[in-house]
Amino acid sequence: MSIRVENIAKRFGAFTALGDITLDFPKGELTALLGPSGCGKTTLLRIIAGLETADSGRILIEGRDATKKHVRERQVGFVFQHYALFRHMSVFENVAFGLRVKPRRERPPEAVIRKKVMALLDLVQLAWLADRAPAQLSGGQRQRIALARALAVEPQVLLLDEPFGALDAKVRKELRSWLRQLHDDLHITSIFVTHDQEEALELADRIVVVNQGRVEQVGSPKAVYEKPANAFVYGFLGSSNVLEGSVRNGMFHTDGGDFLVENATGVHPHATAYIRPHDLAIDRSANAKGIAAQVRRILAFGSVARVELSGITGENHFEVEIPERDLTDLDLSPGNTVHLVPKSLRVFPHGEAGSR
Amino acid sequence: MAGHSSRKVLPGFDLTLGVTVVYLSLIVLIPLCAVFIKTASLSLEQLWNTISAPRAVASYRLSFGTSLLAAAVNAVFGFILAWVLVRYSFPGKKQVDALIDLPFALPTAVAGIALTAIYAKNGWIGQHLEPLGIKIAFTPTGVLVALIFIGLPFVVRTVQPVLEDLDAEYEEAAASLGATRWQTVTRVVLPAVLPALTTGFALAFARGVGEYGSVIFIAGNMPLISEITPLIIITKLEQYDYAGATAIAAVMLVISFALLLIINLLQAWSARHGRRAT
Numbered sequence: 001m002s003i004r005v006e007n008i009a010k011r012f013g014a015f016t017a018l019g020d021i022t023l024d025f026p027k028g029e030l031t032a033l034l035g036p037s038g039c040g041k042t043t044l045l046r047i048i049a050g051l052e053t054a055d056s057g058r059i060l061i062e063g064r065d066a067t068k069k070h071v072r073e074r075q076v077g078f079v080f081q082h083y084a085l086f087r088h089m090s091v092f093e094n095v096a097f098g099l100r101v102k103p104r105r106e107r108p109p110e111a112v113i114r115k116k117v118m119a120l121l122d123l124v125q126l127a128w129l130a131d132r133a134p135a136q137l138s139g140g141q142r143q144r145i146a147l148a149r150a151l152a153v154e155p156q157v158l159l160l161d162e163p164f165g166a167l168d169a170k171v172r173k174e175l176r177s178w179l180r181q182l183h184d185d186l187h188i189t190s191i192f193v194t195h196d197q198e199e200a201l202e203l204a205d206r207i208v209v210v211n212q213g214r215v216e217q218v219g220s221p222k223a224v225y226e227k228p229a230n231a232f233v234y235g236f237l238g239s240s241n242v243l244e245g246s247v248r249n250g251m252f253h254t255d256g257g258d259f260l261v262e263n264a265t266g267v268h269p270h271a272t273a274y275i276r277p278h279d280l281a282i283d284r285s286a287n288a289k290g291i292a293a294q295v296r297r298i299l300a301f302g303s304v305a306r307v308e309l310s311g312i313t314g315e316n317h318f319e320v321e322i323p324e325r326d327l328t329d330l331d332l333s334p335g336n337t338v339h340l341v342p343k344s345l346r347v348f349p350h351g352e353a354g355s356r
Numbered sequence: 357m358a359g360h361s362s363r364k365v366l367p368g369f370d371l372t373l374g375v376t377v378v379y380l381s382l383i384v385l386i387p388l389c390a391v392f393i394k395t396a397s398l399s400l401e402q403l404w405n406t407i408s409a410p411r412a413v414a415s416y417r418l419s420f421g422t423s424l425l426a427a428a429v430n431a432v433f434g435f436i437l438a439w440v441l442v443r444y445s446f447p448g449k450k451q452v453d454a455l456i457d458l459p460f461a462l463p464t465a466v467a468g469i470a471l472t473a474i475y476a477k478n479g480w481i482g483q484h485l486e487p488l489g490i491k492i493a494f495t496p497t498g499v500l501v502a503l504i505f506i507g508l509p510f511v512v513r514t515v516q517p518v519l520e521d522l523d524a525e526y527e528e529a530a531a532s533l534g535a536t537r538w539q540t541v542t543r544v545v546l547p548a549v550l551p552a553l554t555t556g557f558a559l560a561f562a563r564g565v566g567e568y569g570s571v572i573f574i575a576g577n578m579p580l581i582s583e584i585t586p587l588i589i590i591t592k593l594e595q596y597d598y599a600g601a602t603a604i605a606a607v608m609l610v611i612s613f614a615l616l617l618i619i620n621l622l623q624a625w626s627a628r629h630g631r632r633a634t
Binding site: 071076078086088089097150152 | 525526528529532535536539543547
């Protein structure tokens with residue numbers, strides 16, 4: 001089912017949680033609401049679910065106005081950050097809950113409930129835990145049970161609030177690909193909230209970047225990562241190196257030299273350039289052109305090595321990622337002076353919305 | 357190495373258990389034993405005649421009946437009060453919260469006199485009930501009112517922290533799964549607070565059985581009708597019938613102990629039952 005959020009605004013006292021948000025969530029897609037904590041993404045999710053009411057605006061589910069509908073009637077599956085599994089019920093009863101509370105006329109017979117719950121537990125690969133209490137499960141298992149419980153009522157929409165927020169890194173990674181697989185099998189329109197850009201990039205069909213109650217950018221993971229609309233999005237989607245300078249004739253001018261810019265035209269006397277760590281090259285030759293910097297620390301493990309440097313002029317800090325092989329060739333050690341050459345940089349002139 | 361092998365991570369078991377046993381013996385067990393020893397000075401026939409006297413039997417019925425009823429009433433309304441205090445914010449909430457404890461702090465005789473004054477035939481509330489044919493002061497109903505009054509804090513104060521602990525998320529989860537408000541309360545909230553509620557019920561009941569001061573004023577103390585067991589004990593003491601007083605006391609103790617034991621067993625059973633698949 002498609003979801004449309006129209007002119008939604010929400011204030012808590014003097015604090016604007018959401019300011020006039022309009023968004024479309026296409027049918028069958030997995031969308032990430034990505035943003036820093038306190039940006040309003042969870043509030044938006046709760047408004048879509050009907051757990052919170054907006055001050056103004058409308059929620060349309062499959063074209064029909066659901067703004068006034070109670071959460072009970074919206075047919076949304078909501079997975080809570082801390083799972084909210086009923087502690088006094090077994091895993092089986094937790095999943096069966098949504099079926100058991102149906103009005104008598106719609107309630108399936110016991111045998112059907114049993115079959116359906118076991119099928120869902122199979123789906124989340126935890127059928128062997130049916131008789132356990134939630135307290136006896138690990139975090140990852142609880143998350144999957146919470147998902148099975150939400151799916152039991154056959155929701156039109158699945159909403160997940162920081163689904164992996166409370167899990168450790170390894171489990172998080174496993175669950176991530178598992179959830180993507182599940183979504184590909186079920187194709188329920190799903191929205192999840194996260195502050196982890198890696199999670200959003202890896203998992204979602206579409207990413208909505210939210211900041212301070214506003215939508216900064218909407219697009220595919222590739223689009224938001226490669227063509228960030230503004231400095232905020234750029235900074236939020238990955239680590240970046242920052243250079244101050246000016247833009248003229250499609251070139252970015254800074255102390256270390258002039259570099260070709262992909263996205264800026266016109267003349268800007270004050271602009272900030274952003275460079276991803278893997279878009280900086282290290283040049284050790286004495287006559288090299290680039291930003292002079294001194295090596296501070298070298299972190300060489302795995303296939304990609306990280307080099308931390310500080311600028312010779314100014315207080316700049318740089319982070320460079322290069323293949324481990326190249327690092328060996330460069331033969332760097334802390335204290336070396338090198339030149340940094342940007343292979344690609346994006347410039348956001350000052351005064352543009354979202355720039356810092 | 358023998359000494360090392362028995363070393364526990366949490367030390368002090370022997371000491372604290374020793375303190376517990378000595379303390380309980382001095383404060384609870386020995387005085388209670390004295391009741392039974394004193395009772396034993398009666399012959400079996402005397403004992404039976406004392407404890408099965410019509411006045412005594414009527415008082416057991418009144419004391420235990422009204423205490424159970426009062427505890428039940430408090431369980432219902434105490435739960436609602438605790439709910440309101442935990443879930444909603446309203447002006448004067450702090451004051452209401454403090455009011456709950458007043459029955460604890462008030463000398464029970466004062467409570468008794470105040471209740472009597474209000475519910476007597478010419479009292480504030482009593483005068484309006486009188487034409488309707490409802491009498492509260494000097495009837496068993498009066499006893500019930502007094503016991504409800506003094507038992508209220510027990511339920512509220514045991515349920516309140518558990519409710520505070522129960523995140524609103526659980527209710528939201530139930531609602532998102534299609535549960536009505538009633539289903540949410542009965543299937544999610546109540547099972548979670550049931551152990552605390554039973555504890556509050558048991559405490560309110562125990563307090564009700566032992567209550568003396570507030571009841572004797574409002575009860576009217578008519579033999580066979582509104583005479584509570586503690587009053588019978590006092591009457592016997594005033595007549596220097598110590599053995600008779602302790603005999604009645606022993607009956608109270610045995611019944612109270614049995615009832616509290618049953619409540620505890622019920623609680624343990626419901627905890628086990630709730631966790632299993634139903």
